[in-house]
Amino acid sequence: MRPSHLELLPELLELLVFGLGSVLLSAAGVYIERFALLTAEGGQLALGAWVALMGIMAFYFAYLTVTERFRPRFVRFVRTVTGP
Numbered sequence: 346m347r348p349s350h351l352e353l354l355p356e357l358l359e360l361l362v363f364g365l366g367s368v369l370l371s372a373a374g375v376y377i378e379r380f381a382l383l384t385a386e387g388g389q390l391a392l393g394a395w396v397a398l399m400g401i402m403a404f405y406f407a408y409l410t411v412t413e414r415f416r417p418r419f420v421r422f423v424r425t426v427t428g429p
Contacts, residue, residue, distance in 0.1 A: 347426070347428060348425060348426075353422070353425070353426065356418065356421075356422050356425070357422070359418055360415065360418055360419060360422060363410055363411075363414045363415040363418065364415055366407075366410055367407045367408075367410040367411045367415060368407075370403050370404070370406050370407035370410065371403075371404065371407045373403045374400045374401075374403035374404040374407060375400075377396060377397075377399055377400035377403055378397060378400035378401075380396055380400075381393045381394070381396035381397035381399075381400055382397075384396055385397075
């Protein structure tokens with residue numbers, strides 16, 4: 346028996362939150378890395394390296410969000426919708 350649309354809503358909202366969160370973290374990582382490059386080009390190499398590390402951390406958290414949170418829930422959601 347397939348679940349109703351109302352029963353799928355919480356899982357769909359979880360997917361939306363984790364998907365959007367990973368996209369926002371990736372966008373923040375791009376912005377931070379650009380800022381780090383401009384800072385290093387401006388002559389502040391140590392500050393640029395530190396900011397680059399923060400950008401890498403943003404990318405890392407985006408990766409973890411996708412692999413640890415989004416993907417397993419997405420697979421479970423697809424199996425729920427399509428049935429066993």
